[in-house]
Amino acid sequence: MIRIKFFGVRGSLPISGDAYCRYGGKTTCLQIILENGHSMIIDAGTGIVDLGDQIINKTDPLYLYFTHFHWDHIQGLPFFKPLYIPNQDIHFIADYPKGWENNIISQMNGQQFPVEFDHLPSNCTFHQFNSQSRTLPSTLRMDTVPANHPGGYTVYKLTLDQKSIAICTDNELLSTESSARSVSDFANVFKQCDLLIHDCQYLPEEIQEKSGWGHSDYRSVCDLAAMANIKQLVLTHHDPCRTDQDIDEMRERINFYIKEKSYSFSITMAYEGLSLHVV
Numbered sequence: 001m002i003r004i005k006f007f008g009v010r011g012s013l014p015i016s017g018d019a020y021c022r023y024g025g026k027t028t029c030l031q032i033i034l035e036n037g038h039s040m041i042i043d044a045g046t047g048i049v050d051l052g053d054q055i056i057n058k059t060d061p062l063y064l065y066f067t068h069f070h071w072d073h074i075q076g077l078p079f080f081k082p083l084y085i086p087n088q089d090i091h092f093i094a095d096y097p098k099g100w101e102n103n104i105i106s107q108m109n110g111q112q113f114p115v116e117f118d119h120l121p122s123n124c125t126f127h128q129f130n131s132q133s134r135t136l137p138s139t140l141r142m143d144t145v146p147a148n149h150p151g152g153y154t155v156y157k158l159t160l161d162q163k164s165i166a167i168c169t170d171n172e173l174l175s176t177e178s179s180a181r182s183v184s185d186f187a188n189v190f191k192q193c194d195l196l197i198h199d200c201q202y203l204p205e206e207i208q209e210k211s212g213w214g215h216s217d218y219r220s221v222c223d224l225a226a227m228a229n230i231k232q233l234v235l236t237h238h239d240p241c242r243t244d245q246d247i248d249e250m251r252e253r254i255n256f257y258i259k260e261k262s263y264s265f266s267i268t269m270a271y272e273g274l275s276l277h278v279v
Contacts, residue, residue, distance in 0.1 A: 002160055002278040003033040004195070008047020009270040011170070011201050011215065011237035012072055019243040024272030026050070027072040028169050028237065030197070034160060038137050042156065042167055043067055044077040047272065052081040061089040065129070066096075067169060068153045069103035077104065078113045086121040095129035095144040095154045129154075145189050148175040149214035157189065163278045165195040169237045173220040174207060183220065187227035194278045196225060197270070200235035203250065218254050226263045236270035 008014075008026035015025035027045030040063045041051065055062075062082060067073060082088050094100050104126075108117040117124075129144060140160050147153040149170045157166040166189070173183050190196050201215035218235065225233045235254075238247055251269050258267065268274070 001035040002158065002163060002165055004165065004197070004276045004278075005031045005033070006047070006236070006270050006272060006274040007031065007051045008043075008045040008076070009236045009238055009272060009274075010045075010072070010240055011199070012240050014046045014072075014075075015240040019245070022244040022271060023238060023247050023269065025240070026272060027075065029076065030167065032158065032165075034137060034140065036137055036139075038140075039063070040065055043073040043169070044075075044080065045073050046076040046079075048076040049079045049081075050272075052079070056081050056085075059088070061091060063091045063093060065156060066092070066094040066100075066104075066154070067156070067167070068096075068149065068151060069100065070151065070170070073170075074104065074107065078108050078115065083120050083122050083124070088122040090122050090124050091127055092124065093127045093129050096152065098128065101126040146181070147171040147186075148173070148177065148180045150212070153214070155189065157193070164193045165197070165278055166190050166193050167197045169197065169199050170214055171199045171216055172212075172214045173216045173224060174211075175214075176211065183224050183227065186224055190224070190228040190230060193228065193230045195232045195234065195276065196228070196230045197234045197236055198224070199237045200250075201237050201239045203253075218250065219257060222254065222258055222261070222263060222267075225265050226261065230265055232266045232268065232276075234268045234270050234274075234276070238270075 008029040010027045026047040028043045029045045029047030030042040032040045105117045110116045143157045145155045153170050155168045198221050199216050200218050202217045204217045204219045207217040
């Protein structure tokens with residue numbers, strides 16, 4: 001069994017107010033929990049603050065995987081309470097060229113944040129991602145592939161007991177860059193996934209003026225899901241200008257589109273506190 005819990009589902013910047021209560025306004029952070037109790041955290045947007053509050057009394061080592069280092073995916077880390085627990089083991093992991101750790105350390109340099117990273121009482125260790133890493137349970141396969149996003153992005157695909165999920169919160173499926181992966185490339189990566197968590201920041205009519213920004217619209221994501229024959233699609237990285245009502249209306253448009261196309265996968269709009277199980 002794989003359990004996925006969402007602690008932040010916004011893109012770009014956090015947002016608050018009565019119009020954003022149901023889906024939430026915190027930026028990207030997910031927790032993956034396996035049947036054997038092994039847990040991993042994906043990204044450190046402002047959602048990681050609530051996650052830290054929930055696990056503050058746990059003493060097990062923590063494993064934090066980064067998809068990339070744009071501000072909305074790391075800005076919650078300085079407020080992650082386990083960082084301030086003496087001798088708490090925290091492992092930071094990314095599939096990026098060496099030197100990526102500076103993206104984490106530099107935001108806690110005493111100038112942008114008052115606590116310097118080197119003065120933290122926890123035991124923080126940086127690792128280059130390796131699919132055979134000792135940090136992964138022997139029964140879990142974890143693969144990475146790049147996505148279309150400015151500055152780079154790492155997709156994480158997890159397979160356990162013939163069940164698979166893929167996490168791709170920032171990806172421009174219709175990118176015109178010469179080096180970009182095509183929709184069919186991603187369909188091969190995500191083929192027959194039980195669960196695909198994918199970026200859906202824009203509406204189809206917005207995507208042209210947002211070209212090169214590194215995000216997708218719901219039509220292209222639904223077409224991808226159909227090509228890949230996935231079972232469940234979770235749409236995330238909601239635009240900060242999009243209210244609860246706006247997201248509800250987007251969901252209605254998506255329902256109409258998948259019915260028109262006779263697509264058979266299920267759709268979920270991600271929200272803070274959403275918990276899903278793949279069994």
